[in-house]
Amino acid sequence: xxxxxxxxxxxxxxxxxxxxxxxxxxxxxxxxxxxxxxxxxxxxxxxxxxxxxxxxxxxxxxxxxxxxxxxxxxxxxxxxxxxxxxxxxxxxxxxxxxxxxxxxxxxxxxxxxxxxxxxxxxxxxxxxxxxxxxxxxxxxxxxxxxxxxxxxxxxxxxxxxxxxxxxxxxxxxxxxxxxxxxxxxxxxxxxxxxxxxxxxxxxxxxxxxxxxxxxxxxxxxxxxxxxxxxxxxxxxxxxxxxxxxxxxx
Amino acid sequence: xxxxxxxxxxxxxxxxxxxxxxxxxxxxxxxxxxxxxxxxxxxxxxxxxxxxxxxxxxxxxxxxxxxxxxxxxxxxxxxxxxxxxxxxxxxxxxxxxxxxxxxxxxxxxxxxxxxxxxxxxxxxxxxxxxxxxxxxxxxxxxxxxxxxxxxxxxxxxxxxxxxxxxxxxxxxxxxxxxxxxxxxxxxxxxxxxxxxxxxxxxxxxxxxxxxxxxxxxxxxxxxxxxxxxxxxxxxxxxxxx
Numbered sequence: 001x002x003x004x005x006x007x008x009x010x011x012x013x014x015x016x017x018x019x020x021x022x023x024x025x026x027x028x029x030x031x032x033x034x035x036x037x038x039x040x041x042x043x044x045x046x047x048x049x050x051x052x053x054x055x056x057x058x059x060x061x062x063x064x065x066x067x068x069x070x071x072x073x074x075x076x077x078x079x080x081x082x083x084x085x086x087x088x089x090x091x092x093x094x095x096x097x098x099x100x101x102x103x104x105x106x107x108x109x110x111x112x113x114x115x116x117x118x119x120x121x122x123x124x125x126x127x128x129x130x131x132x133x134x135x136x137x138x139x140x141x142x143x144x145x146x147x148x149x150x151x152x153x154x155x156x157x158x159x160x161x162x163x164x165x166x167x168x169x170x171x172x173x174x175x176x177x178x179x180x181x182x183x184x185x186x187x188x189x190x191x192x193x194x195x196x197x198x199x200x201x202x203x204x205x206x207x208x209x210x211x212x213x214x215x216x217x218x219x220x221x222x223x224x225x226x227x228x229x230x231x232x233x234x235x236x237x238x239x240x241x242x243x244x245x246x247x248x249x
Numbered sequence: 250x251x252x253x254x255x256x257x258x259x260x261x262x263x264x265x266x267x268x269x270x271x272x273x274x275x276x277x278x279x280x281x282x283x284x285x286x287x288x289x290x291x292x293x294x295x296x297x298x299x300x301x302x303x304x305x306x307x308x309x310x311x312x313x314x315x316x317x318x319x320x321x322x323x324x325x326x327x328x329x330x331x332x333x334x335x336x337x338x339x340x341x342x343x344x345x346x347x348x349x350x351x352x353x354x355x356x357x358x359x360x361x362x363x364x365x366x367x368x369x370x371x372x373x374x375x376x377x378x379x380x381x382x383x384x385x386x387x388x389x390x391x392x393x394x395x396x397x398x399x400x401x402x403x404x405x406x407x408x409x410x411x412x413x414x415x416x417x418x419x420x421x422x423x424x425x426x427x428x429x430x431x432x433x434x435x436x437x438x439x440x441x442x443x444x445x446x447x448x449x450x451x452x453x454x455x456x457x458x459x460x461x462x463x464x465x466x467x468x469x470x471x472x473x474x475x476x477x478x479x480x481x482x483x484x485x486x487x488x489x490x
Contacts (some may be wrong), residue, residue: 020373024264041269066405069424072287075356075396075406095367095402129487140373142264142271 020140035143036136039092039165042145042174043177046091048212049078050176050184051149052205053160057198057228058151060089060160061205062211063178064223079225079235083108085153085234086121087225092146092165092180100144104128121152125161125169134168147177151232180212198228206248218242264373271370271401282413283312283325284445285383286423287395288438290466292385294323294395294414297450298460311464313473317342319352319384321462321471325412327379334380338362354440355386359396359404367402377401381412385462387469400479409441411449435465439482440489453487456480 008129025035049062061162062078075185079089080101088104090097107127111119136143148163162177163169174192176184187208196204219238227233236244265271279447283296311406314322314335322338324331341361345353362382369377377400384396397412398404409427411419433441439461447453456479464471474482 024373035265038265038267038269041267042265043269045269068410068420070407070409070420070427072408093401095363095370098360098364098402099367099371135371141371142373144371145265145269224368 022139023137023138024142025136033136033166036166039143039145040147041157043092043147043165044179044181044244046093046146046178048141048178048180048184049089049091049149050174050188050205050208050211051089051151051160051172052161052174052188052192052201053151053158053172054198054201055194055217056158057153057201057226058160059198059201059205059224059226060088060149060151061209061222061224062091063209064221066221073220077223077235079223081126081151081233081235082150083118083137083233085118085227085231085233086124086150087152087227087235088147088148088150089223089225090148093144096144097146097148100128100131100146100148103131118154120154120156121150121159122156124152125150125163128151129163129169130169131167132163132165132166136166149177151225151227151233153227153229153233158227174224177206183212184208198226202226202244203248206244210248219245280414281312281325282411282415282419282446282450283323283381283383284409284411284419284423284442284449285323285385285395285397285407286320286409286433286438286442286445287393287407287432288435290393291433291435291437291438292359292387292388292393292395292464293439293442293460294321294383294385295445296323296325296460298458307457313460315471315473316358316384317346317352317471319464319469319471320358320384321464321473323383323385323462325381325383329384330378330380334362334378334382337365338382339347354388355384355394355396356388356406357383359398363398363402363404366398366400370400370402375486383410383412385464386471387464387466392466393464409445411445415449419445422448435463436482436485437450439463440486443479449484454483456483 026032027126028034047063051060058155082104083088108119108124132144135141143165152159160172161169162172162175174188191204219241224241268487281297285294300307300310313322316322316338342353369375382398388394395407397410409423456476461479
């Protein structure tokens with residue numbers, strides 16, 4: 001777990017951890033890991049995010065509601081790139097998300113250095129999930145308060161995975177997380193078709209976000225990331241998002 | 250060695266409560282309010298200078314710290330934690346300059362501070378720092394920048410923001426002022442910041458009762474204003490009203 005943090009922080013870990021060489025996440029009499037349940041609650045109260053796998057690509061999207069109009073929205077980007085062909089979005093605690101992004105990027109790079117090949121999506125998902133699981137069992141730490149939606153396009157085609165605070169992960173055709181999860185999933189179940197194209201998926205993603213959106217939706221308060229057959233993950237600019245929004249009207 | 254009950258959701262360490270929140274990261278008792286405003290090509294931060302005891306040397310009481318020649322940090326909250334943070338930030342910024350050959354940008358320093366704060370929220374043996382840090386500077390590409398980092402590890406760029414006891418009132422005041430994305434000049438930036446503080450705390454300050462820090466694009470050095478300079482701005486505000 002040491003390599004999870006930037007070099008400067010490692011010193012503090014080796015110094016203090018010994019007093020906490022027991023797990024904070026322990027079993028309840030009913031066999032549940034209560035801290036993980038609470039982490040999921042943290043995810044469930046986070047802003048809605050979703051992902052849809054199309055026949056020729058994947059789209060992920062999230063609400064971007066900021067605490068005040070005084071916040072400069074250009075300074076915040078919730079959807080992040082892990083490799084040129086893999087992107088990720090989250091619901092839950094932003095600071096925890098940054099840690100996982102940093103770690104995943106490093107793991108992807110280490111894989112590439114060893115195998116001279118871009119990391120397959122499944123491998124990166126597996127390694128990220130392993131990190132999240134570690135924090136449910138290691139001494140002196142708490143689980144991550146985020147669920148991730150990892151979207152990628154590699155030799156196995158377009159893929160979408162969801163990873164939970166427990167470290168369990170599943171592949172999805174379409175999924176949602178956060179506040180409006182049940183409505184969003186119902187909406188997606190109705191609208192999803194196996195032969196959707198990426199453009200349709202983007203429209204469906206926008207409509208799903210719109211369902212539970214409080215206030216006026218615009219390119220400034222949602223974020224959309226797409227990856228197509230070009231295998232290049234990118235986040236749409238606010239004006240591109242506005243264009244899609246206009247098409248949806 | 251088992252941990253005993255743990256049924257009280259240990260408010261002492263950083264684990265989740267049933268509502269999915271972290272106890273340790275909540276409010277930080279300040280007693281002092283701070284304000285930051287970003288103009289078109291300048292940034293100004295203002296904070297109360299509360300000297301609790303007349304016998305104290307006033308010049309040693311400060312919440313405003315230069316991190317490098319070009320970056321400033323306003324720390325609101327526990328002063329001891331602030332000094333630790335400033336010390337580490339200064340070290341990090343200096344190493345960055347040495348390692349990469351250019352000055353550490355505002356957003357990079359803010360991210361570093363925020364990521365460090367996140368570690369304290371996840372590892373039991375260290376408590377979060379009781380400080381909200383406002384970092385200001387002029388970015389080579391993006392111009393005037395104001396970032397705020399909190400103990401939870403959140404950080405955002407701001408057009409204007411506040412921290413401390415009257416944080417919410419100040420933010421309400423600033424939201425009204427900044428509603429139509431005004432592009433303040435340097436004088437307007439400083440006066441907005443100072444008058445926001447005066448309005449929210451409902452008192453007129455003397456120059457010795459507040460601290461003001463600025464950066465301007467034409468000379469991107471972080472500067473703490475002297476009492477005379479603060480007085481000029483205070484006079485301008487009272488003449489304006």
